[in-house]
Amino acid sequence: MTSRSLAIALALFPGCAPSEPPAAPLAPGKPLRPPVEADLLASVAALAPGSAFEIGVRLRIAPGWHVYWLNPGESGLRTRVAFRAPAGFTVSEPRFPGPRRFQALGATSFGYEGETLVMARVEASSKAAGEARFEADASWLACKDVCMPGKASLALALPAAGEADAALFDRHRARLPRPLGELMGAELSRAGTGDAPALVLHVPGAEKLDFFPAPSEWLELASLEQRPSGQGLTLTAAFRRLAGAGGGREPGGVLLWTRGSETVYYDVSTP
Numbered sequence: 001m002t003s004r005s006l007a008i009a010l011a012l013f014p015g016c017a018p019s020e021p022p023a024a025p026l027a028p029g030k031p032l033r034p035p036v037e038a039d040l041l042a043s044v045a046a047l048a049p050g051s052a053f054e055i056g057v058r059l060r061i062a063p064g065w066h067v068y069w070l071n072p073g074e075s076g077l078r079t080r081v082a083f084r085a086p087a088g089f090t091v092s093e094p095r096f097p098g099p100r101r102f103q104a105l106g107a108t109s110f111g112y113e114g115e116t117l118v119m120a121r122v123e124a125s126s127k128a129a130g131e132a133r134f135e136a137d138a139s140w141l142a143c144k145d146v147c148m149p150g151k152a153s154l155a156l157a158l159p160a161a162g163e164a165d166a167a168l169f170d171r172h173r174a175r176l177p178r179p180l181g182e183l184m185g186a187e188l189s190r191a192g193t194g195d196a197p198a199l200v201l202h203v204p205g206a207e208k209l210d211f212f213p214a215p216s217e218w219l220e221l222a223s224l225e226q227r228p229s230g231q232g233l234t235l236t237a238a239f240r241r242l243a244g245a246g247g248g249r250e251p252g253g254v255l256l257w258t259r260g261s262e263t264v265y266y267d268v269s270t271p
Contacts, residue, residue: 013078035065040111040134040154041117045164050126055091056119056170057081057138057154059112066113067140069099073109077141077149078215079102083119084135085143088128092121097266098254099212104143110212117172133157177254185232188251188268195241197251199268204232208258211237211268218245220248242269 029100036059043054059079061067068076085091096118099110122134139151180186185204192198197219203209213221222240226233255266 027164033062034150035062035144035148036060036067036140038138038150038152038154040136040156041165041168042134042156042158043164043166043169044158046129047124047128049124049128052121052123053088054119054121055083055134055136055156056117056169057083057136057152058115058117058168058173059138059140061113061142063114064112065142065144066102066109066212067116067142068109068111069212070096071110071213072141072258073102074107075104075109076147079111079118079138079140081136081138083120085122086132086134088125089132089134090123091134095119095121095176097172098177098256101210105173117168119169119172119176127252131157131159138209157202170244175265177265180255180266180268183255183257183264183266186266189221191236192238194255198236198238199237199251199253200234201255201268202229202232202234203255203257204230206233206257206259209233209235210258211235211253212256213237213251213253214237216249216251218242219251 025128039058041056043056044051059067067079070078072078079096081094083094097112097116099112102109102111118138134156136154137151139149142148142150163176178243180188183203187202189200190197191200194271201209201211209226211224215221218241219239220242221237223238225236235255237251237253252269255268257264257266
C-alpha cells in the first residue's frame with residue numbers, strides 16, 4: 001500500500017490504522033462478534049502418499065463489511081495469508097480469488113464481501129503417511145463505517161473427522177484468475193512510456209470488462225477506459241509512476257470478463 005493510499009484510508013476511515021480498536025460497550029447477554037471469522041480447511045478428508053490437494057483459509061465476512069485483496073486500491077490494507085506444511089509435503093504460494101470493486105466517499109478499493117477462500121496447493125511425497133498438521137497465519141482489515149483489524153493463527157490435522165470441503169473449494173476455485181491465453185481472441189498490447197505505461201486489452205464477445213491492477217511499489221492506476229470495438233470491447237488501463245519510485249516490473253493485474261450471467265477472471269501478467 002502506498003503512502004498516498006494509506007493517507008486516503010485514514011482520511012476516509014479513521015479506524016483503519018493498524019492498531020487495536022477501542023473496546024465497544026456490550027449489550028447484556030450479547031457478546032461482541034468479530035466482523036470476520038477465519039478457519040483452515042482442506043479439499044480432502046484423508047491423505048494419500050503422492051497425492052495433491054488444496055488447503056485454504058476461509059474468511060466469513062459479516063453483512064455490510066468487506067476485506068481487501070492483494071492490492072487494496074485507494075484505501076484499506078491488503079489481506080495476508082501464509083501457509084505452513086510439515087515435512088513430506090510442499091505447499092504453493094497463496095492463491096487469491098478475483099476481487100470486486102468498492103466505492104466509498106470517492107475512493108475505490110478492491111476486495112471481498114460475504115465469503116472468500118485463499119487457497120494453496122499441497123503435494124504429498126511418496127513417503128507421506130499418517131497424520132499431518134497444517135498451519136496458517138492470516139491477517140486482514142475489515143471495513144464498514146469503521147475499520148477493524150483482525151488476525152488468526154489456524155491449524156488443521158489430516159486425516160480429519162467429517163466430510164471434505166470439496167464443494168467449497170470448487171466454488172471458490174472458479175474465481176481464481178485463469179491464464180489470459182484461455183480467453184479466446186483476446187489481444188494484449190502495451191503502450192505509453194516508462195513513466196506512464198498503459199495496457200490495452202481487446203476482447204471479442206465481452207459485454208463488460210473490469211480490471212484490478214496488481215500490487216506495485218512504483219506504479220499506480222491513473223485511469224481506466226472501456227469502449228466498444230468491433231464485436232467486443234477494448235479496455236485501456238493507464239498507469240503513472242509514483243513520486244520517488246524507482247523502476248520495477250511492467251504493469252499487470254486481473255481482468256474480469258462478463259457476458260450475461262457468466263463472469264470469469266483472467267491473469268494479465270508480465271510476459
